[in-house]
Each structure stands twice: as structure tokens, then as C-alpha cells.
Amino acid sequence: MAFDSFRDFLHTLEQSGELKRISQPIATELEITELADREMKSPGGGKALLIEKPTVNGQLSPFPVAINTLGSHRRMAMSIGAESIDAAAAELGALMKAKPPTGLREALKLLSTALDLRHAKPKTVRSGPCKDVIHRYDAPATRTAHWPDAPMISEPATRNTQHATTPSLLDLPILKCWPHDGGRFITLPCVVTQDPDTGDRNVGMYRIQIYDAQTTGMHWQLQKVAARHGRRYYESGQRMPVSIFIGGDPVFTFCATAPLPDGLDEFLLAGYLRKKSVELVKCETNDLMVPANSDFVIEGYIDPQEPLRMEGPFGDHTGYYTLPEPYPVFHITAITHRKDAVYPCTIVGIPPMEDFYIGGASVKLFLPIFKMNFPEIVDIALPAEGVFHNLVFVSIKKTYPMQAYKIMHGLWGMGQMMFTKYMVIVDADVNVHNTSEVLFHLCANTDPQRDSIFTRGPADVLDHATTDIAIGTKLGIDATKKLPGEGFKRPWPPLIQMDPAIKAKIDSLLGR
Secondary structure (H helix, E strand, O other): OOOOOHHHHHHHHHHOOOEEEEOOOEEOEOHHHHHHHHHHOOHHHOOEEEEOOEEEOOEEOOOOEEEOOOOOHHHHHHHOOOOOHHHHHHHHHHHHOOOOOOOHHHHHHHHHHHHHHOOOOOEEOOOOHHHOEEEEOOOOOOOOOOOOOOOOEOOOOOOOOOOOOOOOHHHOOOEEOOOOOOOOEEOOOEEEEEOOOOOOEEEEOOOEEEOOOOEEEOOOOOOOHHHHHHHHHHHHOOOEEEEEEEOOOOHHHHHHHOOOOOOOOHHHHHHHHHOOOOEEEEOOOOOOEEEOOOOEEEEEEEOOOOOEEEEOOEEOOOOOEEOOEEEOEEEEEEEEEOOOOOEEEOOOOOOOOHHHHHHHHHHHHHHHHHHHHOOOEEEEEOOHHHOOOOEEEEEEOOOOOOHHHHHHHHHHOOHHHHHOOEEEEEEOOOOOOOHHHHHHHHHHHOOOOOOEEEEEEEOOOOOOOOOEOOEEEEEEEEOOOOOHHHOOOOOOOOOOOOOHHHHHHHHHHOOO
16 A cells, blocks of 8 residues: 555554544653653554644744654554555565466466566656745855865854745754754654665665754764765765655655665665555755655755764664764755645654564565575564664574574674674574563573674674774574584483363363
8 A cells, every 4th residue: 555645644544543643732852752752662562643733942833743653563564555564574475486387377476466566666757745845045165175084073064044945954843852862863864865886776764963954964874875875975076965855655764774785776665565656756956866745855965075073962772872973964955845744753762662663574574585595594583672683583493503503694694684793593483572482492492602602793883882883793692402413412302391182171171
């Protein structure tokens, strides 16, 4: 199911009993965070919230704020137009395993799949609702300083706002989430960049700190695709066009966070999931393309000749503040928006939060792809306590010695799984989504020295515990049943389980 607007999605949530309206004024400074945090930590993720009267510096904003819209398994599935994430994953898995048909029935099934895929490719349109209101801004004069070998930190540049008209970034209902945050942050931005060599597009999600009416920080960590694009512009000294869109079909938010391979267009995944081509429109002040049904579009550029600027602190998904670090400065050249725009946002912090459900959906949806590389994998879970990739549980069908270690090394080499600090491998019959069950087998089935492995590798830039930024160690634990070929010389005892016939008889006696 494709949503024509973010309001359309909110209407669907409300019709399904998944939305709460908050009619009294709530401040974008800290108050919305407190309200949303309580809701997110409610059983099952609580409800989506629509703040009808957000205030910015005490003034009512004309744009309502939506938060926690993806903060449950049900809402996450609704956002991608599926009955459940499992159903969407099964459909994608069937596509991955598609083989040449051997009969009419298989041919018709393959044809049906092909018809679904015809919507994957985005298409260009001349205009769209995201251009209902257009505000252009004068660009600051080109700097003459040369980019140094070592990044420098600068104070904010003098900006030319002589002809700028409202709204500016300062008028949007952008949250200050936590008390020690360095300012207001856009927390659900879909950031569009383009590889200057290949033309490949990327849509990523990197927090945006508001510095003033026309400049922001651009927090793309060094391992991200947009950062790689940026390095090419820094090498050439050319200004880098960047556009940010917010809202529109909620599937865009999911796709911007999805662990797609470098070079694969996120709009292809969005078109496949929504079963309708994504309509893209060219920006007003650069040549990048954004969804025509976006709620807000913020256009601009990054100047490689400009020193980096300190960004942060920010209350992050780690549950701690990430401290200030130097990042590029994003200059705004235009803001466009729908007449009926809604401002979607989220908060991150001590789990469980909304991002737990987004990350969980990614794991389930891309599990078939993991299984193509590692067919012994049964399931993968990222428990909330691990704040995404700090802790990963994997169940496997173990058939030969040291197979658990093969999986550890293989997964550490796949995309953002490189950030996983602790990986626990268990047998196929263990439910990895039940943390208590995994911990039971971890404690019961391991000898700490024999069944553990330490290695080194890239670390999450946001990890405050590493001695050096972006460099850390990893711990893998083999909690599977040990085989004689692994040097285990004792018999392995059976797990205590009741006879199924006895269980059935007692169920009958209890009327179950």
C-alpha cells in the first residue's frame, strides 16, 4: 500500500486505533521528548502521537508534530503496506529464490512477481505537493580559504539573509530532545546525496543540528555512504549538493535506514515495498531528486573549502550523549513544503525506543539475504538492550565443527554488522527473540575461555566506550552444542523436556 502523504498515513493509523491526538500546547523544547519517551516505553511501544499545537520558543507552530509513528511492530508493518514484517520478509525471500519456471503455474507466479517489480523503478514528474510553498535563500559568498590537510574548527560564518523570507529553520517545530543537547536536531531527515563519479544516488539518515536560520551540522559518520560521496567532493574542491526531505510516504524513512549495499538506490526498495513507483521531482536550487509527496524539502550544499564545525552534544540511541565532534556545515538555499505539511520526528535514548522497531524490521526484512550468504542461519535478533548492533543473537543449524566462528566472521564482514560488539551464536531450536532463553543457553553451554573469541575492527563512531574513535574490539561467543571435532571429549547431555503425550494429556485435563 502506498501512502500519498504523511497525513494519509496518520489517518490510517487513527482509523486503526494506533494514534493519539494531543490538543493542548506542548513545547518542542524537552516537553515533547518527555511525553514521547513515556509512550515509547509503554507495553508494545504505545501509540503514535500527533501533537496538534507544538510551540517553538513559546509560539504556536503552524505545523503539527508526529512522533512514535513507527514505534510498534504493527505500525512498522503498516508503514510498508504489509500485514506483518514477517509477511514482507517472506515475499522478499521468495523473490530472492526465484528460479526459471518448469510449468504454467510457476510461470504465472513468476509473472506476478515481475508485475510487482515494475513499480520498483522511480519516475520523474514535473512538480508535486512538496512545492506548494517555495522559499529561496541567498547563498553566502564563496569562501577563498583552501581546505587544510587537517580539519579545522570554525565559528559560524556570517550569513546573508537579506532577502530570506520565513519560514526559516528556526520557525519549524524542530525538537530540542534532551537537556544537554547542543541545540535543536532534525531526527528523521532523509538525506539525498550523489556519487560525483558514478551518479549513484544515496538516501541516508543522519541527524541534523540547527546552527542558525541557514546552516546546520551534517552528522554523517565516516563509514556512511554519504561521507564517501563527500570525500570525493573534498578531493575535488567542488561544492557538494545535498537535499533533505522529511515526511511523505513513511516507507521513505524505513528505506533511508535500511542496510542496503552501496550503490543500490533506496527509492528502488521503496517502490518495491509500496508497489507503486516513487515519483521524484527536481529540487529548486540543485539537481538532486526528492519524492514529490514529501512534507518538507531542505535544499543546500556543503562547501569543501569551509572548515568543519563542532556538532553536538546529542542524546543518542546508545543511551548516552555523544560528545561534540567536527562535521561538515550544510548551507540552506531553499525550503519547500506542502500546504498541509506535518513534521515527523523521533527521539532516541535509553531503550526501548521507536528505533528498536525500525531496526527490528530491517533485520527481518533482510534476513533472506543473510541466508543466501549463510544458509545455516535460522534467525537473527538485535535485542533492545544492545541498542541496535552492540549485541546480536544468531541461531544456526550446526552441522560441522567451528561453524559458529564462520558465522561470526562472516557477519562482522557485512555492512553495518561490522559495528557489532558482542555476537552470541546458539543452536537452531533456541528462540533468539527471547533474551532470557538465549542467556540460559549462553550460561549453560559455554566454557568462557574455550568458546570465546576476541577480534578487532571498525567501531561505531557513536560508541563512547572505545579507546579510539571508530576503532574497537569484538567478542564472539559460541553457545551451541559442542561437537567431538571441536575437541569436546565428554558426552553432551540432553535438555530436560517433558514427553509430548504427557503434555497433551495434562492440557486436556486443564481444558486447554
